Amino acid sequence: MVKVKIMKAISERNDEVAREIRENLKNLKITSINLISSPGSGKTTLIERTISLMKGKINFGVITGDLFTPLDAERVEKAGAIAFQLNTEGSCHLTAPMVKSALNEIQLSGINLLFIENVGNLVCPSVWDIGENYRVVILSVTEGSDKVEKYKTAFYGAGAVVISKIDLLEHCDFSLEKVKADLSAINPRASVFFLSAKTGQGMDSWCGYIERIACAS
Amino acid sequence: MVKVKIMKAISERNDEVAREIRENLKNLKITSINLISSPGSGKTTLIERTISLMKGKINFGVITGDLFTPLDAERVEKAGAIAFQLNTEGSCHLTAPMVKSALNEIQLSGINLLFIENVGNLVCPSVWDIGENYRVVILSVTEGSDKVEKYKTAFYGAGAVVISKIDLLEHCDFSLEKVKADLSAINPRASVFFLSAKTGQGMDSWCGYIERIACAS
Numbered sequence: 001m002v003k004v005k006i007m008k009a010i011s012e013r014n015d016e017v018a019r020e021i022r023e024n025l026k027n028l029k030i031t032s033i034n035l036i037s038s039p040g041s042g043k044t045t046l047i048e049r050t051i052s053l054m055k056g057k058i059n060f061g062v063i064t065g066d067l068f069t070p071l072d073a074e075r076v077e078k079a080g081a082i083a084f085q086l087n088t089e090g091s092c093h094l095t096a097p098m099v100k101s102a103l104n105e106i107q108l109s110g111i112n113l114l115f116i117e118n119v120g121n122l123v124c125p126s127v128w129d130i131g132e133n134y135r136v137v138i139l140s141v142t143e144g145s146d147k148v149e150k151y152k153t154a155f156y157g158a159g160a161v162v163i164s165k166i167d168l169l170e171h172c173d174f175s176l177e178k179v180k181a182d183l184s185a186i187n188p189r190a191s192v193f194f195l196s197a198k199t200g201q202g203m204d205s206w207c208g209y210i211e212r213i214a215c216a217s
Numbered sequence: 218m219v220k221v222k223i224m225k226a227i228s229e230r231n232d233e234v235a236r237e238i239r240e241n242l243k244n245l246k247i248t249s250i251n252l253i254s255s256p257g258s259g260k261t262t263l264i265e266r267t268i269s270l271m272k273g274k275i276n277f278g279v280i281t282g283d284l285f286t287p288l289d290a291e292r293v294e295k296a297g298a299i300a301f302q303l304n305t306e307g308s309c310h311l312t313a314p315m316v317k318s319a320l321n322e323i324q325l326s327g328i329n330l331l332f333i334e335n336v337g338n339l340v341c342p343s344v345w346d347i348g349e350n351y352r353v354v355i356l357s358v359t360e361g362s363d364k365v366e367k368y369k370t371a372f373y374g375a376g377a378v379v380i381s382k383i384d385l386l387e388h389c390d391f392s393l394e395k396v397k398a399d400l401s402a403i404n405p406r407a408s409v410f411f412l413s414a415k416t417g418q419g420m421d422s423w424c425g426y427i428e429r430i431a432c433a434s
Contacts, residue, residue, distance in 0.1 A: 038255045039339050039368060040360025067340065069367050090370055092309065092340040120368070121340050122256050123284065123309040142359035142385065143257025150286050150337070151256060153307055168359065171385055 014128060017096035021103065021131025025114065030061070031217040032114040034132035036154055039120030041140040042164040042197055044072045046206075047115050048079040049197040053207050055080055058214050061111040063102045065094045065119045072117060081115075082106055093124040096131050113214040122147070126154040134159035134213060141165050141174040148182035155183065160191040160209060167196040231345060234313035238320065238348025242331065247278070248434040249331040251349035253371055256337030258357040259381040259414055261289045263423075264332050265296040266414040270424055272297055275431050278328040280319045282311045282336045289334060298332075299323055310341040313348050330431040339364070343371040351376040351430060358382050358391040365399035372400065377408040377426060384413040 025032050035043050044064070051060050060081040064072035065088060073085035084102045086094060099116060116132060118125040137158040139147055142165055148155050155161060161183060163176070176194070183190060191209060195202030242249050252260050261281070268277050277298040281289035282305060290302035301319045303311060316333060333349060335342040354375040356364050359382055365372050372378060378400060380393070393411070400407060408426060412419030 038257060038337070038360075039364055040255060040357075066367060068369065069363075071363055071367065090340075090344075092338075119340065120255070121309075121338060123307075123336065123338050124341065127307075140257075140359065142357065142382065143255075146286075146288055147256055150283060150288065152285065165359070168385065168388055171388060 014096045017100050018129040018131040021096060021100055022133065024103070025131070025133070026217065028108055028111075029217050030108065030111050030114050031134070031214050032116060032132045033213075034125070034130055034135045035115055035117045035138065036122070036125045036135060036158075037120065037138035037140075038122045038143060041120075041138045041143065043117050043120070043138055044075055045197045046138065046162065046164065046195075047076055047081075047117060049200070049203060050115075050207060050210060051076070051079040051081050053203055054210065058112045058211065059110050061106055061108065061114045062117065063099060063106075063114070064117045065098075067091070067119060082111065088119055092119060092121050093128050094118050094130050095128055099130045112217075113210060122151045122154050126151075126156075133217070136160045136162060138162045138164050139179070141169050141172050144173070145175040145178040148179055148186065152182075152186050155186050155190070158187060158190045160193065161187075162206065163192065163194045165196060165198070166194050166201060167199045231313045234317050235346040235348040238313060238317055239350065241320070242348070242350070243434065245325055245328075246434050247325065247328050247331050248351070248431050249333060249349045250430075251342070251347055251352045252332055252334045252355065253339070253342045253352060253375075254337065254355035254357075255339045255360060258337075258355045258360065260334050260337070260355055261292050262414040263355065263379065263381065263412075264293055264298075264334060266417070266420060267424060267427060268293070268296040268298050270420060271427065275329045275428065276327050278323055278325065278331045279334065280316060280323075280331070281334045282315075284308075284336060299328065305336055309336060309338050310345050311335050311347050312345055316347045329434075330427060339368045339371050343368075343374075350434070353377045353379060355379045355381050356396070358386050358389050361390070362392040362395040365396055365403065369399075369403050372403055372407070375404060375407045377410065378404075379423065380409065380411045382413060382415070383411050383418060384416045
């Protein structure tokens with residue numbers, strides 16, 4: 001009973017801070033995206049490519065979550081965004097209080113869209129509200145088309161799902177039809193994008209989505 | 218303080234059960250492997266291929282961990298092993314008590330090697346002893362060569378590391394040299410295998426390892 005109570009207290013405190021973050025970002029007219037995927041599905045590469053393609057149109061801020069290293073923030077900063085690295089020191093997901101502490105360190109005025117790149121993990125980040133407006137889940141074609149069915153908690157609340165690395169589609173046993181069918185059973189309202197941040201294929205449609213949600217706030 | 222105490226109690230109880238499992242498997246002359254990776258790195262495919270290549274030489278038992286579905290156990294059973302599916306109902310890693318409950322359901326006599334396929338997650342399973350003799354971590358070339366550095370906790374205690382999907386190497390920005398360098402800094406004693414369970418390339422060497430550790434018990 002004690003354990004349940006403590007976990008509930010942690011979770012309630014998290015959700016309270018998440019609401020506070022959402023309110024503050026709304027006042028600043030900043031749209032925020034919580035980017036969730038397995039390690040190596042292409043979160044950082046998608047952010048880099050989006051920033052370079054939309055430079056001058058949208059001002060980006062990026063909070064990158066990682067266990068120990070500063071590697072992702074360095075990459076994103078090079079691409080031209082304001083970036084802040086959050087290291088969880090081994091913890092498996094970001095929390096709202098972590099994101100709040102990062103926001104205190106960033107010059108927010110002028111930013112239109114904030115990417116929050118979660119720790120590479122398709123399980124734990126799914127159940128933590130970190131104050132985002134939209135949750136975007138990335139699944140690369142190299143991971144196999146059973147992943148929506150197997151990791152459904154991640155896909156339930158996604159505003160958008162990105163099927164990434166489609167330049168590798170012809171080399172993988174991946175059925176777009178199965179993924180589409182599983183998604184429409186679990187979360188039929190999610191926008192779905194098929195793209196390769198490496199070759200640029202499908203990036204137009206994704207950037208259109210980013211522009212729409214950034215301007216809506 | 219209360220939270221710390223409870224977590225310590227859970228962890229101590231886990232480690233106690235893990236020791237008990239190891240002792241029981243030792244008495245039965247069964248070698249056990251805890252297979253850890255991100256979702257979609259190829260754990261199940263590697264198990265399937267290993268079983269078909271070593272049929273008649275080694276008798277395999279497999280416990281497959283997954284959040285909700287029975288998909289992996291069904292695949293492994295088809296390949297010719299005794300399989301048991303453990304569903305964690307959303308929890309992000311296996312624990313020793315879960316494995317113990319699965320072992321109570323399996324006919325163990327005659328098995329030489331037990332694969333325990335953990336939940337697809339490169340973070341949380343790393344810090345839980347589930348009674349294994351060897352920890353094997355799989356990293357696919359499609360995930361990128363920064364992953365040993367970024368998810369070092371998973372690679373610290375690995376007896377072996379499998380670099381999988383090398384049939385896709387030419388299509389990916391993946392540096393085997395970087396991964397080797399990072400591994401030798403973090404865990405120089407780990408055996409390293411480069412293979413494709415799909416094409417069969419490199420499977421000889423991996424099967425040799427499996428045979429050696431199975432016969433050693």
